[in-house]
Amino acid sequence: MLESTMQDSQLTISSMLEHSRRVYATSRVLTFEGDGVREASYGEVGARAHRLASALQELGVGRGDRVGTFLWNTQEHLEAYLAVPSMGAVLHTLNLRLFPEQLAYVINHAADKVVIVDSTILPLLLRVADQLTTVEQYLLVGEADASALGKPVHAYEKLLADAAATFVWPELDERTAAAMCYTSGTTGNPKGVVYSHRSTYLHSLASGGGNTFNLSENDTVLPVVPMFHANAWGLPYSGWLAGADFVMPGRFLQAEPLAKMIETYKPTIAGAVPTIWNDLLTWIDEHPTDMSSLRVVPCGGSAVPQSLMKAYQERHGVRIIQAWGMTETSPLAAVSHPPKGYEDDEWPWRSKTGRILAGVEMRLVGESGDVLPWDGTAVGEVQVRGPWVTGSYHLDPDPAKFDGGWLRTGDVASVSPEGFIQITDRAKDVIKSGGEWISSVDLENALMGHPSVREAAVVAVPDERWVERPLACVVLRDGASASPKELSDYLEDKVAKWWLPERWSFIAEVPRTSVGKFDKKVLRAQYADHELTVEQLTP
Ligand code: ADP
Numbered sequence: 236m237l238e239s240t241m242q243d244s245q246l247t248i249s250s251m252l253e254h255s256r257r258v259y260a261t262s263r264v265l266t267f268e269g270d271g272v273r274e275a276s277y278g279e280v281g282a283r284a285h286r287l288a289s290a291l292q293e294l295g296v297g298r299g300d301r302v303g304t305f306l307w308n309t310q311e312h313l314e315a316y317l318a319v320p321s322m323g324a325v326l327h328t329l330n331l332r333l334f335p336e337q338l339a340y341v342i343n344h345a346a347d348k349v350v351i352v353d354s355t356i357l358p359l360l361l362r363v364a365d366q367l368t369t370v371e372q373y374l375l376v377g378e379a380d381a382s383a384l385g386k387p388v389h390a391y392e393k394l395l396a397d398a399a400a401t402f403v404w405p406e407l408d409e410r411t412a413a414a415m416c417y418t419s420g421t422t423g424n425p426k427g428v429v430y431s432h433r434s435t436y437l438h439s440l441a442s443g444g445g446n447t448f449n450l451s452e453n454d455t456v457l458p459v460v461p462m463f464h465a466n467a468w469g470l471p472y473s474g475w476l477a478g479a480d481f482v483m484p485g486r487f488l489q490a491e492p493l494a495k496m497i498e499t500y501k502p503t504i505a506g507a508v509p510t511i512w513n514d515l516l517t518w519i520d521e522h523p524t525d526m527s528s529l530r531v532v533p534c535g536g537s538a539v540p541q542s543l544m545k546a547y548q549e550r551h552g553v554r555i556i557q558a559w560g561m562t563e564t565s566p567l568a569a570v571s572h573p574p575k576g577y578e579d580d581e582w583p584w585r586s587k588t589g590r591i592l593a594g595v596e597m598r599l600v601g602e603s604g605d606v607l608p609w610d611g612t613a614v615g616e617v618q619v620r621g622p623w624v625t626g627s628y629h630l631d632p633d634p635a636k637f638d639g640g641w642l643r644t645g646d647v648a649s650v651s652p653e654g655f656i657q658i659t660d661r662a663k664d665v666i667k668s669g670g671e672w673i674s675s676v677d678l679e680n681a682l683m684g685h686p687s688v689r690e691a692a693v694v695a696v697p698d699e700r701w702v703e704r705p706l707a708c709v710v711l712r713d714g715a716s717a718s719p720k721e722l723s724d725y726l727e728d729k730v731a732k733w734w735l736p737e738r739w740s741f742i743a744e745v746p747r748t749s750v751g752k753f754d755k756k757v758l759r760a761q762y763a764d765h766e767l768t769v770e771q772l773t774p
Contacts, residue, residue: 246436249321249404251476256281259478266310266483284318290398298323303347305329308462308483311376316471320413323405327415328463332749339366341417354379409433418562419750427629428562438565438623441594442473452478457502464750465566468506490518501528508536510751526551533558537752538676541586542684559589565623568595587655595621609650617644664755666695666705673734681729687715692745692753707736719772740767
């Protein structure tokens with residue numbers, strides 16, 4: 236065995252912080268405030284991160300202590316992203332949209348010692364304040380009467396102004412916990428994923444790489460995806476490492492302000508889930524908006540309909556690129572750039588879920604536990620492993636989620652020989668009709684291509700003859716109309732005939748989870764409780 240001669244220095248967030256604050260000192264962080272932006276340079280944000288760490292230390296935050304953030308995507312949130320892990324504490328991003336009982340659960344389960352809260356959402360935290368057993372103090376960003384929190388509350392700006400200007404970052408092992416994020420808990424209680432400095436550093440490099448989003452200081456990043464949802468897909472760290480400018484949208488996540496932000500502040504890259512892009516599309520179709528600054532728009536979290544990508548590209552010149560991952564994978568694991576040589580025939584590739592990234596190993600496992608080939612046909616569960624993939628959950632081992640060191644993603648897919656994943660369903664959403672799988676994702680994507688359809692969610696419902704059949708729940712565009720027969724005829728040349736749903740329900744909106752995904756278990760329950768009006772098509 237020959238020893239390498241390389242130095243074994245640690246991949247830490249403090250090294251990312253110090254590098255970019257010096258090298259890209261003039262790069263900018265803009266925070267949108269409704270009518271204009273607040274601006275700070277990397278130099279200033281870096282200096283404020285030092286002050287924040289000093290202040291937190293004064294409040295008694297030490298190594299390994301958890302600091303919760305109950306914040307929008309803002310400059311202050313970025314400061315916490317940088318300062319908390321760098322001082323050896325652990326950043327816990329809290330999902331603002333959790334039900335109160337789940338919010339209390341995750342704060343207590345993670346044992347957050349301090350929570351940084353934005354005054355505009357203080358009422359949401361107040362609802363659970365008396366259930367929090369570990370929080371000792373709060374930092375308040377903005378102004379509000381927060382006395383009802385029942386614990387000492389410190390004004391963020393005042394605390395920073397009074398704090399020591401320099402913090403000496405500790406030398407940390409790169410495997411130390413840096414940040415944690417709970418899954419949205421669509422089944423059961425949320426589970427905590429704890430990222431390390433090393434996993435965050437490697438994920439940031441991968442996410443900035445040429446086959447991923449190719450980030451540089453020439454970029455301006457607009458993270459629309461919340462910083463509490465899988466770290467805004469890592470963009471705050473990867474953007475910072477690249478020295479890119481940021482446009483932080485704050486609480487202005489509706490179509491109109493987003494269009495204004497894009498036109499005025501000219502981001503080159505903007506990440507959000509399909510629902511957000513869908514809403515924005517309706518707006519920009521009616522209110523011409525200059526979208527030309529965007530060079531790439533990562534989109535994922537749920538399947539991205541081809542019709543959505545085509546509408547953006549053909550009508551607005553915007554290139555949406557589908558990506559796949561989960562809280563457990565930091566989250567980026569696959570990105571669907573078309574392979575070399577397919578520039579003129581890229582849609583079949585771009586419509587796939589994503590091509591596996593270097594650094595993430597993937598295998599496909601069949602129902603009987605056998606490893607399946609990457610032949611584009613065999614369908615099984617996607618399993619992954621790698622340095623930014625979780626190997627367990629915080630204080631909750633959940634062995635059923637792991638298979639000999641591989642994370643079981645619960646996503647059912649085929650994989651092409653080139654490593655492109657095509658997800659057909661989440662395991663818990665599959666429709667098995669007469670023993671054969673029907674892909675709800677394919678049906679939804681096809682339906683969403685119909686001009687009258689705004690959204691479609693397809694779920695399995697019990698059927699006497701076939702055990703399960705698909706129920707199509709459709710949200711029509713404002714003022715549009717369509718009958719089940721018309722929609723079924725539209726699907727006829729797009730999916731297998733036996734997939735065509737007999738049951739149709741026109742609904743006002745699709746119920747959503749706390750991170751904005753279709754909540755299919757709610758639709759199944761509504762169907763079971765006869766709360767949906769269902770029209771039956773007879774073949
Ligand atoms: P939760 O599991 O609570 O919904 P995550 O945000 O971690 O929270 O969700 C990860 C899941 O989202 C993946 O396992 C997959 O089912 C789904 N997903 C993410 N990206 C895509 C995509 N591009 N296409 C289809 N499904 C996706």
